[in-house]
Amino acid sequence: MAVRPAAAAPVEEAEAFLAAHPEIVAFDLVLIDANGIARGKMLRRHELLPLFKNGRHLPGSILGLDVSGEDVEETGLVWSDGDADRRGWPIAGSLNRLPWTTPPRGEVRVMLHELDGQPMAADPRHALARQDAALRAMDLAPAAAFELEFYLFDRGATTDGRPRPALLPLSGDRPHAIQVYGVDDLDRMEPFVDAVYRAAEAQKLPVETLISEYAPGQYELTLHHRPDVLAAADDLVMLKRLLRAVALRHGMIASFMAKPVAGCAGSGMHLHASVAGADGRNRFADIDGDLAPLLKHAIAGLLATAEEAALVFAPHANSWRRFAAASYAPTQPTWGTNNRSVAVRVPAGAAETRHLEHRWAGVDANPYLVATAVLAGMRHGIEARLDPGAPATGNGYAAAASTALPPDWRSAIVAAERSDFLKRALGERLHTVFLALKRAEYLKLAAEVTPAERSQLLDLI
Incomplete structure (x- = not known):
């Protein structure tokens, strides 16, 4: 059974929000990766309370994706890790509505933890919490x-x-x-x-x-x-x-x-x-x-x-x-x-x-x-x-x-x-992950032949 971290948002926050917003039918569950990209899932209304009570399994590899959303094995978060699940726990105060959506949706941001409740070291928000x-x-x-x-x-x-x-x-x-x-x-x-x-x-x-x-x-x-x-x-x-x-x-x-x-x-x-x-x-x-x-x-x-x-x-x-x-x-x-x-x-x-x-x-x-x-x-x-x-x-x-x-x-x-x-x-784990992502992105971009290269060189060299 997953251990609830002390920093997780209280269940009462979700109960009060659902009572105040009966019109909201779904929620975006959002985790911010090392590139600052929002990744996660869309939950139905009835799934919100279980998230606040028990957290939600998410693959650790979600933090091992490059900017285009591809797995980077060198992060140690994909196959060498068995694409193991961690647990996303809601951030206190992050439960909100998305006023631009129709039908109405909400949003809740999560931080990733190991199953024993310890912070998942590749989550950028935990790194900031440590420096703070x-x-x-x-x-x-x-x-x-x-x-x-x-x-x-x-x-x-x-x-x-x-x-x-x-x-x-x-x-x-x-x-x-x-x-x-x-x-x-x-x-x-x-x-x-x-x-x-x-x-x-x-x-x-x-x-x-x-x-x-x-x-x-x-x-x-x-x-x-x-x-x-x-x-x-x-x-x-x-x-x-x-x-x-x-x-x-x-x-x-x-x-x-x-x-x-x-x-x-x-x-x-x-x-x-x-x-x-x-x-x-x-x-x-x-x-x-x-x-x-x-x-x-x-x-x-x-x-x-x-x-x-x-x-x-x-x-x-x-x-x-x-x-x-x-x-x-x-x-x-x-x-x-x-x-x-x-x-x-x-x-x-x-x-x-x-x-x-x-x-x-x-x-x-x-x-x-x-x-x-x-x-x-x-x-x-x-x-x-x-x-x-x-x-x-x-x-x-x-x-x-x-x-x-x-x-x-x-x-x-x-x-x-x-x-x-x-x-x-x-932190050593996030440093390893971040550098693996940047190296992979560099090599991928370096292999591309750009329109500018073709325009300058295709029939001139």
Whole structure:
């Protein structure tokens, strides 16, 4: 018999939800894999209570799938493991309704555990929970919020196969200029925007500011900060699913590729983070008009571990197309205050709300793994009392850095393979699984003959 883990959501949560929502006929059971992809099953209404009471068997190989959903035997989770079942247990507070569905459906997210109740070590959410617990053991409670950049494209195919910015619903116009921070284009998106905010409100998702970003059809949504970093990562997972679903119902594609269009801005997933002491006060708050030493140590830790953790922040071949000078994406491990040309930024604002903004990750990264690597890097800097050096001023792209980012995806895979830091941050099992997936994806993509290759070489060489 499976052992119920202490972190599993209480049965009373499901009982109250079913009583309050008699209209819901089915539930999406969702587990987030190492690539940040939602996988699972659709349950009928009568199956929800047994899930909360006893958990639900899921194959461990669900966490050994590459980005295209194929088994990767090298993860150790497929045939060498006998494709053994683990047990999915509901995450407290994750039971929600999907307001865009007809007939109405709900959603419940699960975390994977071994049958004896221990966390399944390849589940990314458990890795983040461990890093959160490690900081809390130092009387430092992480608070966090994500920003999400994305594109809206037409669903229809084009003759050249390139995505086109989605039509603005009110005017029928297609965005063709950058118009960063333009409010008129946001107004012309009103039916879609209204649907997004209504769905977020129904899901109690703390979605805040919408911005027209630095390319035609590119936007940004911010999330309110959480005193619980796990909840902040959950928010990001929910928001991506919400945007994809609402866009689909408005004839659009919400794209979370890091660089979907050549020559246009890439899409990032910035993480804002701070830590509170046992008294609840922000330990990154300024001291005597200067940045707190603890904040500087945390920044230094992120810079020192940048190369080793780069694969987490840029996990796909396409991720590396995002990094370019003067692109608002960092190209080297630098930091600065009130400066968007650096990798770790200390935003302007009230002294008591001081925090860091980690700008490396693309929107294609897994938020649980991103937050895991960020917390681990901060903790490394704090424990070793590292010094980040002088902040970059002016154009951070021209500043010198003591360390460097890997130049490409393959180099990032090698750096991650060799990294004791990343192995400790993720845990040995997840490190093995994540690297096996990235190696398999690299080899699969490297074997492809692309249209660009044929167009350049087919009848010319």
